[in-house]
Amino acid sequence: MKRVSKVAFHTLGCKLNYSETATISKQFTESGFETVNFNSAADLYVINTCSVTENADKECRKIVNKAKSIAPDATVAVIGCYAQLKPNEIREIAGVDMVLGASEKFNILDHFNSFDSEIPLVIGCDIRELSEFIPTQSDRNRTRSFIKVQDGCDYSCSFCTIPLARGRSRSDTIENVIERIHSLLSSGTKELVLSGINLGDFKDRSQNRTRDFLDLIRTIDKIDSLERVRISSIEPNLLSDDII
Template sequence: MDKKVAFYTLGCKLNFSETSTIARNFENEGFQRVDFSESADIYVINTCSVTENADKRFKTIVKQAQSANPDAFIAAVGCYAQLKPEELADVTGVDLVLGATEKFKITDYLNDLTKNDFGEIHSCEIEEADFYVGSYSIGDRTRAFLKVQDGCDYKCTYCTIPLARGISRSDKLENVLQNASEISEQGIKEIVLTGVNIGDYGKGEFGNKKHEHTFLDLVKALDYVEGIERLRISSIEPNLLKNETIEFVAQSKTFVPHFHIPLQSGSNEILKAMRRRYLKELYVNRVEAIKKSMPHACIGVDVIVGFPGETDEHFLETYHFLNELDISYLHVFTYSERDNTLAAEMGEVVPKSIRNKRSKMLRGLSSKKRRAFYESQVGTRRTVLFEGENKLGYIHGFTENYVKVKYPWDPDLINELKTVDLKSIDEDGLMRVEFVETLVH
């Protein structure tokens, strides 16, 4: 009988794309994939190290696996596994911990599924993580995450990602296009491009440091992939989002008017302390360039609150900066100290109670921004890609510019693109729509 394997993914879209690839490797070896809540012979947990909570949640997930099958073999992979393999190996029930280069060869380490008294570690020095493994996720029928780049050469003072994922390197353009075609053949309508620093695409494409292709070359080539209705850029650094890319997206037939651009702080002083590669003036310039060519574009922003040395004045500077900026929503991160980062050694630590208060204020601002953006879209005509879940009698979907809509449940709408008029905002903050009869093909 086939052995059963189950997966749990913490963290970012990139992790989801990699879990999918690892899962396909298992299926190719004859394993049967089951849901994480079911009894399996092997549980693979793909870890994240970006937030404190991800560290704590790992133990809870291990317990979930043990309650489903106390004799199961449990493996940990991913960023946290690379950064702190000993810590994960010490968690009761964990049998195997694999670092950045080993995770894609996990089936090679599974000759014997006997439970270990101690977690066995196979973790490289991160300098050895210099080769590229392509991946994409096709778990969700309507949308796939396509990895195009890995690692990062930036040295932001708060971030452990370069330690967890190694140097910046890219997939070969022909591989990306091949993967996109494979996704298209599965009937998936939308691809989200993902990576650690996707604007750096092209670096390390052929194992060298120079750029063979640029990010603009990548988006132009993907625009011609047959069968993909929508392409979405997940997150791109403001200094790497060039005017040419914005102009291309504005007239592209498949790239959607949705950008997610990390800011981290609206104070230049804090941006310098973080070693970000831009100042807030450049950020304003990017937002204005997008809104000029795509007034209906959705712009999401990452912000960190409570960075060492962030005074009330710095925070208010960030708050007012964001309040005045024509953006659509925020992802707010409360700063948490990370081992082996410069920021963890900085003085002027912001008390956690103040960090939490600032976080709450920015989350409130995000709700206000999202509401204002949705209100600006009422009365417009958009296309919606409907998703597959029945949520309390409704089907949900997203417009090209990332407005979330709801409609009474109809299974025939799953994975369909429909032209709609945006009518009004619901009490739960979602958009009510009315269909225009023509179906978008």
């Protein structure tokens, strides 16, 4: 009988990262993997990183060392914002096998299945060319779910590396968001947390008229079976009186 491969996840940073980790975890589960606690022995450890904290490198090293101390022969993959920004620094960390940037983190299952090398696999991208929106959501907590509706940022704040890590602002369509919400509601979700890098910059350009964040929440508000909606991250200058 073939042994079931095990995968463990550790997520750093924002709620958006958690929703993306949940979606990646689901990919593995649907492919026959068993998801285990990060403190348990696994065949693959996935570390979804953050670039906001100044201790990103220190945190990453600590978690990599933890994984290798539990399962020395396991594959360790570092993905997320820090992996996009500092791939060459991460590849030098002892124990790291894969470094996947913004364009490849959702393809980690394919990379793991084909990985067979003593040399770390490092795949980044030109962040200026990143234009695809990947919908993700976290639904492990049956009553509260995080749903990504927007990603990236068009601002160029001198203190922030997010645009360099996640690319330009891009959004899901309102119709697709509503479809995803109904799917979550059918699974028992009562409370929804709208997640994004800059939710106020939500723009759905799939119709003749560009629809914004106000259009999105007005449409969501029509769903009677949804008990509560939270907004996770919005810039004050984009928080209009109509939204309030």
